[in-house]
Amino acid sequence: MTANASESLSSGCESYRSTASIHHLASAVLPASELPVQIPVVVMAPHAHFTSAMIEELFCDRYHLHPSGVALPGQRFATLETVDLIGPQGWLRKVQVIGPPRATNQIEISRTNALVLGLRVPVRESGDLIGTPGITVQGPRSQVALGTGVICALRHVHMNPEQAKRFGLKDRDRVEVATRGTNRRLFFQDVLVRVSPRVSLELHLDTDEANAAGVHTGDFVVLTRRIGEVTASN
Numbered sequence: 241m242t243a244n245a246s247e248s249l250s251s252g253c254e255s256y257r258s259t260a261s262i263h264h265l266a267s268a269v270l271p272a273s274e275l276p277v278q279i280p281v282v283v284m285a286p287h288a289h290f291t292s293a294m295i296e297e298l299f300c301d302r303y304h305l306h307p308s309g310v311a312l313p314g315q316r317f318a319t320l321e322t323v324d325l326i327g328p329q330g331w332l333r334k335v336q337v338i339g340p341p342r343a344t345n346q347i348e349i350s351r352t353n354a355l356v357l358g359l360r361v362p363v364r365e366s367g368d369l370i371g372t373p374g375i376t377v378q379g380p381r382s383q384v385a386l387g388t389g390v391i392c393a394l395r396h397v398h399m400n401p402e403q404a405k406r407f408g409l410k411d412r413d414r415v416e417v418a419t420r421g422t423n424r425r426l427f428f429q430d431v432l433v434r435v436s437p438r439v440s441l442e443l444h445l446d447t448d449e450a451n452a453a454g455v456h457t458g459d460f461v462v463l464t465r466r467i468g469e470v471t472a473s474n
């Protein structure tokens with residue numbers, strides 16, 4: 241990529257002075273025509289995925305979640321429903337429920353949320369819930385004690401198969417991305433790649449990660465390189 245092409249791709253965004261070095265890092269794995277790959281950020285506030293049975297227990301019989309915006313078939317959607325989480329040392333109020341219902345209850349919070357609740361919560365991929373702590377969930381109808389299912393989500397980037405092919409990536413690869421800006425710029429390593437159809441290209445960070453880097457939903461990061469396989473740990 242020429243310097244001019246790099247500039248034109250960056251135009252309209254806040255200035256990013258390290259494009260040349262990012263290009264150098266990424267050029268080992270990405271076609272030059274794809275550089276720099278810019279990925280929109282979505283900051284994930286604490287949220288809960290529940291089973292249909294859990295939703296009925298917390299809200300009412302045959303209860304259906306109410307999407308807060310457009311809900312496309314088969315895709316996750318934000319809802320108008322919230323619950324409170326009650327931990328050993330504190331509460332987390334108005335935690336958004338995410339639809340549609342899932343096969344397993346899972347609650348995703350940040351490390352700061354975990355401190356407020358008084359829980360030790362591991363960083364895990366979605367669905368990897370063995371050995372994770374539980375929590376008491378307060379809904380409008382009842383209070384339910386979950387034995388397991390609270391995680392800090394491993395940061396990840398969603399992309400569809402066409403995008404993955406273009407970037408030379410596959411499901412479960414790990415990549416590194418760089419945030420932009422001037423004061424708190426960071427590289428995020430060990431970003432899990434999740435490839436599936438009908439998803440937008442999005443980096444999902446929790447609120448702690450986003451705050452540390454000073455990024456918000458709608459900001460962009462730059463894909464810098466593919467890195468080795470790293471396992472999430474406690």
Ligand SMILES: [Zn+2]
Pocket residue numbers: 396398444
């Ligand atoms: Zn995600």
